[in-house]
Amino acid sequence: MSHEGIRMISREESELVAKTEQPLPAAAITPAKVKIAITEGTGVTITWKDGRESHWTFPYLRDACPCATCHEEREQTGRALGEPKPKTTQLLQLYTPPAKPLSAEAIGRYAIKFKWADGHESGIYSWDFLRRLDEGALPVKVAR
Numbered sequence: 195m196s197h198e199g200i201r202m203i204s205r206e207e208s209e210l211v212a213k214t215e216q217p218l219p220a221a222a223i224t225p226a227k228v229k230i231a232i233t234e235g236t237g238v239t240i241t242w243k244d245g246r247e248s249h250w251t252f253p254y255l256r257d258a259c260p261c262a263t264c265h266e267e268r269e270q271t272g273r274a275l276g277e278p279k280p281k282t283t284q285l286l287q288l289y290t291p292p293a294k295p296l297s298a299e300a301i302g303r304y305a306i307k308f309k310w311a312d313g314h315e316s317g318i319y320s321w322d323f324l325r326r327l328d329e330g331a332l333p334v335k336v337a338r
């Protein structure tokens with residue numbers, strides 16, 4: 195067997211892998227501990243089965259809402275996941291309090307959902323989404 199042949203195969207394989215989204219190992223998307231600090235207002239901390247600890251503030255998670263409406267809004271304005279909306283340039287600046295959930299609930303065994311103080315509650319934050327959000331492994335920025 196020639197070395198040339200081996201190199202060819204491995205290059206083709208690596209190209210194939212790059213084209214498909216890599217599934218994350220089960221231990222990376224299975225939380226061992228989930229802390230949602232609503233009263234303290236500090237955000238969400240997840241300790242994953244593989245030992246990594248992820249933390250997000252509530253405003254970041256609100257700005258990364260994965261629902262179709264927020265996704266579309268981000269695409270149109272070119273905002274990244276978790277990136278705040280730009281401050282208005284109007285003379286009269288209305289104060290908007292930082293995003294905070296009124297409650298949070300588990301969706302089956304795969305996700306959590308927040309009821310935000312602004313009334314929004316259609317985003318389903320799957321463990322997979324959150325882990326990729328933490329690692330920056332999601333396609334966040336849309337070209338304008």
Ligand SMILES: [Zn+2]
Nearest residue numbers: 259261264317
């Ligand atoms: Zn949303």
